[in-house]
Amino acid sequence: MSARLYSMFRPLLQLGLITQIAIGIVAGVILAIFLPEMAQSFSLLGQLFIKALKAVAPILVFVLVMTAISGHQKGQPTNIQDVIILYGIGTLVAALVAVGASFAFPTELVLDIPEVSGNPPGSIVEILHNLVLSAVTNPVTALMDANFIAILAWAIALGLMLRHSSEATRNVLSDMSDAVSGVVRMIISLAPLGIFGLVANTLATAGISALLGFGQLLSVIVGCMLFVALVTNPLIVFFKLRQNPYPLVFACLRGSAITAFFTRSSAANIPVNLELSERLKLDADTYAISIPLGATINMAGAAITISVITLAVVNTLGIPVDFPTALLLCVVSALAACGVSGVAGGSLLLIPLATSLFGIPTEVAMQAVAIGFVISVVQDSTETALNSSTDVLFTATASRAAEAKAKAKGK
DSSP states (O other): OOHHHHHHHOOOOOOHHHHHHHHHHHHHHHHHHHOHHHTTTTTTHHHHHHHHHHHHHHHHHHHHHHHHHHHHSSSHHHHHHHHHHHHHHHHHHHHHHHHHHHHOOOOOOOOOOOOOOOOOSSSHHHHHHHHHHHSSSOOOHHHHHHHHHHHHHHHHHHHHHTTOOOHHHHHHHHHHHHHHHHHHHHHHHTHHHHHHHHHHHHHHHHHHHHHHHHHHHHHHHHHHHHHHIIIIIIHHHHHOSOOOOHHHHHHHHIIIIIEEEEEEEOOTTHHHHHHHHHHHHHHHHHHHHHHHHHHHHHOHHHHHHHHHHHHHHHHHHHHOOOOHHHHHHHHHHHHHHOOOOOTTTTTGGGGGHGGGTOOHHHHHHHHHHHHHTHHHHHHHHHHHHHHHHHHHHHHHHHHHHHHHHHHHHHH
16 A cells, blocks of 8 residues: 555655755645645644654754864964955844835744733843843753744854864864754755645634735745845945956856755755856965855845845734844844755754744744745755855955965066
8 A cells, every 4th residue: 555655755755855846835725725624634644744843943053053063173364354244244144135125125924923021122221231142041951942043153162172173173073063954954845744734724824914914924035045146246246346246146146046946955056166267267275265155155035035034924923123123133033044955945943043033933933934835946056156156256355366466466
């Protein structure tokens, strides 16, 4: 019987994850429209998927950030510092764009909001106070309670200390990071079933308006990414090189963004970016380090996703956001983006880190993560395309700026 079922579903299992998720969404919509009562019975699939994501997210953030910092090597070329600065500026600007777009086009989500004890923070002072206290929580307690502020603080501290450890220790951390990422891939491979249950139950309960809400959310996210790719990134390049940035921008989009859109993995696109850097005749000592590093820490698209979905949850809960709080969210989103996993949908797992600033429970945040997976067919592909192409763009910018400076000194 099991062999017959496997042979029946074998063609479906051989499809890519994007196709499977798309099929799950369509199937959930059809079931919710024609058999709404039956659709609600599939809510268990969605709940299991959210629970699995909630369980793996804390350890994922902790291990990935700690491994990335501990693996940083001393004595890197001077250009690396310029590249890292560009990475940081680009990610922060992307978060600012996302926050501005969220204020201009406010979006609300359909969430199952439980009763929450206590009041959300009402000012930037209260948020900073909670932030400082949360950062010094016991690490074991932080992992158990999914306190992402403390998890990030401990991961950074341990990562800095482990930079002086032996090569064997760093190899163990790298293996641990690969193992945790493997668990995440296994969970995400079940996303089509989880999303099917979520879509079916949500639409059967809330109606077709929920799907339209997802459409607005996706439009804001993709619009921000296009704006960053075609406006703010070129402006950053222009201020650094003082020349028309668009030939370089379009070269990076053609050579990197297209493949990244379909692979949906910055890590998988590293060989493509290395080859593109060679074709652009960049400094090999620079791009050999900056491209793999960028796949880990240069996450403008992730900062956009985290900021937009976080503010969508905030709008849904009716929490007021003043300008200083919005700026703090930009910084937190930019920092959180640096810990994004290389697997598909990695940025979605860091949304609870940003929502925790507003006192939003993890249960509510993980529902937003699940909504993110519903739109990930387009969102994650566009995000990866922006992230990966920007790795080459800023590497090329720093290399050419260094070359121009060297020529000027030679004269």
